[in-house]
Amino acid sequence: MKNLVVGAGFSGAVIAALIANKFNEEVLVIDKKNHIAGNCYDYRDENGIMIHKYGSHIFHTNSEKVWHFVRQFGNFNQYMHKVYAVIDGIETTIPFNFNTLYNVFPETLAKKLEEKLLKQFKFNTKVPILEFQKQNDEDLKFLANYIYEKIFLHYTLKQWGVSPDGVDGAVTARVPVYLSKDNRYFQDKYQGIPLNGYTKLIEKMLNHPKIKVELNTEFLNQKADRIFYTGAIDEYFDYKLGQLPYRSVRFEYETHNREFYQQNSVVNYPCNYDFTRIHEYKHYLNDKSDKTVIAKEYSENFVIGSNERYYPVPKDENTKLYNQYLELAKQESNVYFLGRLGDYKYYDMDKAILRAIELFEGITNA
């Protein structure tokens, strides 16, 4: 076998498409799941609503290369994601910004804080919460503690099982305090949801006479000239150095006999309930139905054999263990590891795609 790709998610599909199109070589893509698209998998349910089986996926990128690449396989709408959060019973948007400030505080207090913030920080800048906490001014200290407590602490405890300082600062920095009035969750130049869904987009990537896809197929050390492995790197090596920790997610679905359940696709509940957030999928593609489907998201530890890997857990000791696996990987000269699980990195979709494209660019067609 010339090329074997393990995993039919974005990383696997991108590398398979590039090998087939640019090298004109045969590629076998295997996936142990019964569907392609990995955790980006979506499908239309009986109500005609596009469900993101593994939770909301919103495409956003600043990379021209990535945007150009994905649009060969499908068009996107112009959805720009916002996240609502319920804080002390008040529905507002996060990241915390000047609008949030005025939503949650009385106007005079908000104004005072706004003035102090603008003296301290430049307008339109982003400050990670762990950085934002380093304040000398009493009022700003109060604000920092408020944001930490109401938005980050309990959500992070639910999501990661530890407080924000128990995971790498980059995790909470994904949702920085934003000195702005921009309510969007992402500021990337290109944003949207594929009009026909992620599964169809990835199906089109894999639709090539040289690409063969086999589902329900485990990797059992099949041999190939090149192996692109997008599964978990610790599993590849039979966990010989120990297990890399992951967080998993469980969704509880509900169908409601009304047009909308909530105003927005995602509403976070940082301080209430045991779930982290509620997804309402029909918002993404403006699906029309007199019913709506929501999913309450609960985080849990990943346990081999009982649930799926969703998130690598970014922190030093895990990176150290990953680096040891990486050393082993260097000895497997024809095996390329990539993707969230192969690289043990908290990639967004665009970063996983870019990684696959760049990996391909480093390979020569001997």
Ligand code: UDP
């Ligand atoms: N976060 C939080 N409260 C929120 C939203 C995010 O504390 O309301 C923190 C939490 O630690 C979370 C991280 O920021 O895991 C990254 O959030 P993001 O929405 O990027 O996570 P994802 O959508 O990838 O699950």
